[in-house]
Amino acid sequence: MTNNVQESLQLKKYLLIDGKKVEADKYTNLYSPYSGEKIAEIAMANETLVKEAISAADKAFPKIAGMPAFERAAILERFVALLTERSDEAARILALECAKPLTFAKAEVSRTIETYKFAAEEAKRIHGETIPFDASPGGVGRIGYTVRKPIGVIGAITPFNFPLNLVAHKVGPAIASGNSIVLKPASQTPLSAIFIAELFQEAGLPDGVLNVVTGSGSVVGEALIHDNRVQMITFTGSPAVGIGIRNKAGLKKTTLELGSNAAVIVDKNVEIDRIIERCVMGAFSNQGQVCISLQRIYAHEDIYDELVEKLTAATKQLKIGDPLDLNTYISALISKNETERAVSWIKEARQQGAIVLTGGETQEGILQPTILTNVHPTLKVSCQEVFAPIVIVNKVSSVDEAIGHVNNSRYGLQAGIYTENVNQALTAANQLEVGAVLINDIPTFRVDHMPYGGVKESGTGREGIKYAIEEMTEMKLIVWNQNL
Known part of the structure; x- marks a missing residue:
């Protein structure tokens, strides 16, 4: 076990809000599913702390939205280099917190690196199309085109089974498309999410763009769903929870990756x-x-x-x-x-x-x-x-x-x-x-990079970096009238 992973054992893990480690009033012990060994103490956010994280993301949104695409891509590329350098440490964290056999944990880390590489590439390929307005008699003399604009604060709720790569499928396209994020990782697998957020800080991601809030779904998830500043919920988990999110989300956008029996x-x-x-x-x-x-x-x-x-x-x-x-x-x-x-x-x-x-x-x-x-x-x-x-x-x-x-x-x-x-x-x-x-x-x-998602109770929307970016952006039409 590497020294860095050893140091993570028995330590308190704080919330990460606006680039800072934030204490919570309550902590819970995290145990290895395999050995039963205590791994760490995890902060349990209350509603006030979740709202602080949303405020930080809301404040940071104009900064990441206004950042040129090449700069967002460069942050993702620096992150990829850091994760590659510390890939063994990341794999051991997975093995500890979710009992993923090391051979599969290493494979997940490799896939996660690739996922963020795709995000860096797609950051440079977000574009619209021109519209042939003169296809209609009323459109003669007009030129139109579409652009894609980031939507704002994204609430990301992720599961335990692929705690690195399924976080990447939400965080990667969000950063690539210029959105800010409040991430709630699964209760059993918060260490990998915190690890990722710290690497993004090192890679130069502006404070507040990625906030990690650990705690129960009934507190953190509910606060994200009901806060009007959160423009989208992207969730991977059970159909029962996903259906509940859809019913409560109102006009918020939702991407729901739910169950299967393939x-x-x-x-x-x-x-x-x-x-x-x-x-x-x-x-x-x-x-x-x-x-x-x-x-x-x-x-x-x-x-x-x-x-x-x-x-x-x-x-x-x-x-x-x-x-x-x-x-x-x-x-x-x-x-x-x-x-x-x-x-x-x-x-x-x-x-x-x-x-x-x-x-x-x-x-x-x-x-x-x-x-x-x-x-x-x-x-x-x-x-x-x-x-x-x-x-x-x-x-x-x-x-x-x-x-x-x-x-x-x-x-x-x-x-x-x-x-x-x-x-x-x-x-x-x-x-x-x-x-x-x-x-x-x-x-x-x-x-x-493939479109991934299902029908029936398997969910709505598609992941896969390019397709997730489409979910996380809104199409805007620009029309020029040349008839004046």
Whole structure:
């Protein structure tokens, strides 16, 4: 463990408001989900402190909005250099606060660096278009064009599962487009958010542009939603909370990245050996705590037995243990409550006739990677978001049948299909009710510049830097009359 990470243990972590460390009246202890070790004491903001952060962001907005694009890009580029230099430290913070195995933590840091690079590039590409007014008789003699303007203070509420990269998907485009931010990180993963904010200070971001306010959602989140100075809420989390935000936000803009129970279809004639590693990664990376984690596999009856046999054999090889061990693939879920919930869902499935091929139990407090078959579609492990290392594999007689099962869901984020048949691929692309269809890949694929978001209860709006910038800006039309 590096000295910097060691120093973070047992220390108080303050709020970051207007470039300053701010004390709170109340603190709460933060513990490692894996070891139970106390990591730090985290400030719990009250409504007054949240309003102070909003005031700081409101005051800083004209400064960041008026900053030339090349200067905003330069700040992001300096930040990228700093994070690259301290990438090992960032990865260990992730392993400590959310029990992310170090190999996956390092991958998240690399992706986060790339996400901010995209933000630096997109800062220079925010532009509008010219409008051919003379396409209408009433427009002759007029010239028009659009520009995109930053909207103001953005309230960002982020989850625990990718505490660096999902913060980047909100903070990066906000800075690139000239907005200020009040960031509320997940209660279990505030250390990475504070770390990021301190690096931005070092990179030269003006005070007040990025404020980090830790605390409960019922206090911090509610204050952000109800304050009229906050122009947008960008949230990643549960559908219940997201729907509540949408109902309370009024005319505020909202981007809501919510739940999923992502599925892949495996057609006949697919070479199973070529897809097993991808399916294992999709189902079990980050303990299955991924919005697009592979939760459901619908396999054609011709290849079902081979797929199940090889997937089970590969899953049994995964190493369970300490997230700081580079060989660990599976570690603890974010909390004991989440582990107990997941185990209860497996128990319910068993009682209703599901077969557990491997896993299904805890090992030193860690839920083993679990494969279930013969799962009825109404069971929680199938129709709800499991957010744990659990995958179901059910047999189907056709791609059409599989598409029906995939669509029989309140969610619609991403889905995949493996097939050698072009017509089946096109049918799936057209008929799957999701935000993205992956042909010959698992639904867990994401790169950080693609449009990312879903339909149904998977949310509204799109992330991916360019697309998030569109959400965080307003189009303004300028018309010149040459007829005078």
